[in-house]
Amino acid sequence: MTKVLVLYYSSYGHIEQMADAMAQGARDAGAQVDVLRVPETAPDAVVKAAHFKTDTAHDVIAGPEALKAYDAIIVGAPTRFGRMPGQMAxxxxxxxxxxxxxxxxxxxxxxxxxxxxxHGGQETTLLGIITNLLHFGLTIVGLDYG
Ligand SMILES: Cc1cc2nc3c(=O)[nH]c(=O)nc-3n(C[C@H](O)[C@H](O)[C@H](O)COP(=O)(O)O)c2cc1C
Incomplete structure (x- = not known):
């Protein structure tokens, strides 16, 4: 069975919700799916002061080596000043x-x-993530207009 990883970062839960929707879609298509998040790198004081959402059902990925186990990797990250967050980078x-x-x-x-x-930087963030994935040799698949 095709193994899919949805790897995400989320401060306030929006991307987390989208990650769950991505996973559901892939499961509906017959894949075996894991949803994991990348580690938080912001200092605790910032996490508290900025009211980050810290309750989550998803585990932190063990490390980069864990990526090897999957056939497909879908990366989700909120836009930060027109780019991916430092946590994902x-x-x-x-x-x-x-x-x-x-x-x-x-x-x-x-x-x-x-x-x-x-117009808050969706395309630039996506292109940044896609460029990152291309450097690692992944083949990028998007959605068509249909
Ligand atoms: C530090 C910071 C920078 C942001 N930069 C942008 C931005 O450039 N454009 C934008 O439209 N929204 C920006 N936002 C808003 C978030 O991208 C948006 O609310 C996102 O949906 C949050 O996702 P999350 O709940 O998964 O963290 C920013 C938010 C933060 C905290």
């Missing part, structure tokens, strides 16, 4: 070993984001 920045060995070559990749405003 920090995770991929620890995955150099996978980049070096080509461990993710040929896997299928996808991306999703959310913003607070129209």
């Amino acid at each position: 920090a995770f991929w920045d620890t995955a150099g070993g996978l980049w070096m060995s080509g461990a993710l070559h040929g896997k299928v990749g996808g991306a999703f984001t959310s913003t607070a405003t129209q």
Whole structure:
């Protein structure tokens, strides 16, 4: 059975909700799906002061090596100033070993984001995530207009 990972970061739960919807869609299509989040890197004081949502049903991914187990990796991250959050970038920045060995070559990749405003940087965030995935050798699959 095809194994899909939905890997996400979310401060306030919007992307987490979208991650669950992504997972449901992939399950409905017959895949075996895990939903995991990347580690929080913001200091505790910021997490508290900014009222980040800390209750979640999903585990933190064990580390970059865990990505090897999947046929497809769908990355979800909210837009931060027109780009992906540091938390998601920090995770991929620890995955150099996978980049070096080509461990993710040929896997299928996808991306999703959310913003607070129209024209708030959705495309730039998505292109940033997609560029990141392309560097690791994933084949990007998107949705057509249908
Ligand atoms: C530090 C920060 C930067 C943000 N930058 C943008 C932005 O550039 N454009 C935008 O439309 N929304 C921006 N937002 C809003 C979030 O992208 C938006 O509310 C998103 O849906 C939150 O997802 P989450 O609940 O999964 O964290 C920003 C929010 C924060 C906290």
